[in-house]
Amino acid sequence: MSSIFTKKNTVIALIVLAFVIPFVLQNQYYLHVLTLACIWSIAVYGLNLLAGFTGYLSLAHAGFFAIGAYSLGLLTVKAELSFWLAFLVAPIITMIIGTFVGIIALRTKEHFFAIYTLCVGYIIYLIIDKWDSLTGGVRGLIGIPSPANIGPISFDTPLSQYYFVLVVTLLCILMVYRIVHSLTGRTFIAIRNSEELALSLGISTAKNKLLSFVLSTFFAGVAGALYGSFIRFIGPEISYTTIMFDFLTYLIVGGIGTLSGPIVGTFLIVLLSQNLQFLQDYRMLIFGPLLTLLIIFSPRGIVGFVLTKYHQHQRKTSAVLKDARAKEG
Amino acid sequence: MILQTKQLTKQFGGLVAVKNVDFNIEKRKVNAIIGPNGAGKSTFFNLITGVHRPSSGQILYKGEDITHLPANKVAELGLARTFQTTNLFEMATVFDNVVVGHRLRTRSNFFDAIFRTKRLKEEEERCKQKALEVLEFTELSHIGHQLVANISQEEKKRVAFALALATEPEIVFLDEPTAGVNPDETESLAYLIKKMVNQGITVCLIEHKMRMIMDLADHIMVLNYGEKIAEGTPSEINKNEEVIRAYLGGSGASA
Ligand SMILES: Nc1ncnc2c1ncn2[C@@H]1O[C@H](COP(=O)(O)OP(=O)(O)O)[C@@H](O)[C@H]1O
C-alpha cells in the first residue's frame, strides 16, 4: 500500500501525539486522567497476554496489580529502599508470588481456572485488608515517594510524571509486541487454540502456560508500582474485584487477543467515563447494555471489528482486481 | 520394525479400551489399524503418542522404552500425529497455522523474543522455511495466505498433515485422515500418504474406508473391543473369518 496511512506511520503519529498532547490540552486534570489510563493499560496488556493470547482468563489480576503497588509502597515507606531499587524489585516480587499461584492455578482449565483465580484475587484482597501491621489495613499506605531524580531529571511535576509513565507504557507495549510476534507468541497462540494439538507438536504446554502467567503478573506488577508512585497513597480497594472487572471491561471492549485492544479499550472507557461522570453510577446503565451488545456482535472488541472489516475489504478489492485482470487477459 | 507395543492395555474405570495389544510398526510402510467404532483405535494412538498413560504394557521406539513419556517429549523423538477431528486455528492463515509446527526443533525463549536476538531471527526463518516446504509437499502453497476458516475439509486435512510434517517426524499417526471427505478427495489424500512413505516416513493410520485401506496398507491390524483379533497383509485380512464376522459383516457400513 502506497498511502501514508501505513501501520508504521500510524504508530509513529500516535506516539508523537502522546508526547505533544499535554501542550495541546493545557489541563492538569486531563493529564492526570491520561497518566492513569496509561497505567491501567499496562495491567490490561498483561491480562491480554494470558487471557487473550494464551486462553487462560485470570481473575486474580487486580490482586497482582495490588501486590506490585504494595511492594513498592512497603519497600520505600517501611524498608526505606531507594525508589529505583524498589521500582525494580516490586515487579520481581509480583512475579515470584505469581509463579507460586500459577503453578497451582494452572492445574485447572477454563471456567475452573477463572473461578480459582477469582478466589486467589479475593484472598489477596483479604490479606491486604486484614494484615494491619504490614499493610496498614483499611487505612492504607501513605507517603509513597514519586520517582527519585535521575541526574538533572526530576519527576515532581504532573507533566514529568506523565512522560515517565508514558515511556514505561511504550516500553511495555513494545515488549508485548515482540513477545506476540515471536516464536514464544506463536507458542502461546497454539496453546490457546488447542492444548491437545500443541502437546502433539512437542510444545511443553505446562512450561509455556506458566511463562505466560508469570509475564502477565509482571505487567500487573509494573502497573501497580507505577500507580503507587503516581497516586502516592494506596488502599486495599485497588485489589478488589471491581478493579479486576474494570481491567476485563477495558480488554473486552478494546479487543481481547489483539495487540492494540488494551490501549484502545482502556483509553476509550476511561475518557468516556470521565465525561459521563455527571451521570454517576447510572453510567452503568449505558455501559452494561453496550458491553453486552459488543460481546454478542464482536467478540474481539472494537479492534477485532475493525480488523475483520479491513480484511473483508482487502479480500473484496483483491477479488475485484483479479476479476478485472481476468477480463483484460 | 521401528515401534513396538507389548501387551499394551488401557482401562477407563471399568472399561478396558485397549487390551493386551502386541503390535509392530514397520519402518517405511503403511501400517493400518481398523475396527468398528469404539474398538479402541484412537485410544491406542493416544497411548503411543503419550496423550494417555497405559494401565500396563510397554511401548518401545527404536528399542527405547517410551511408555511413560509425556506427549510433547514423544513428539520430540519424531512421532507426529493428526486428530480424528481437525483442531486448527480457524481465524489464522494456513501458513501461520503451520509455522508453529517446527517450534519443537527451536530453542529460542522469551528473552530472545524481547531482545530479538540473532537466534530468534534465525529460528523464525527456519520455521517459516519449514512451513513453506511442507505446504509445498502437501500441495497447499497456493492457499497459504487464506484463513483456515475459508478452506475445504480436504484442505484442512492436508494442513493437519503439513503441521505434523513440520515437526520432522519419523512416524506419523493419522487418525481417520479421510473422514468427512468425498471419494475423489480420499484418493488424493491416499496419494499424499504414499508420497510421505516415499519420502522415508513411516505411516500408521486408522481408517474406515476398506477399499482405501486394502489399496494402501502394507500391514493391517484389526481391533475389536480393545483386542487384536487379526493381523496381516490386506489379502490375509480379507480372507480372515473372524474379521468378516466381527467387522466386515457386522457393521456393514464400511464400503
Ligand atoms: N478419555 C476417555 N475416558 C473414558 N473413556 C474413553 C476415553 N477415551 C475413549 N474412551 C472409551 O474407550 C473406548 C474406545 O474408544 P476409541 O479409542 O475412541 O474408539 P475408536 O477410535 O476405535 O472408535 C470407547 O468405549 C470410548 O468410550
Ligand SMILES: [Mg+2]
Ligand atoms: Mg476414533
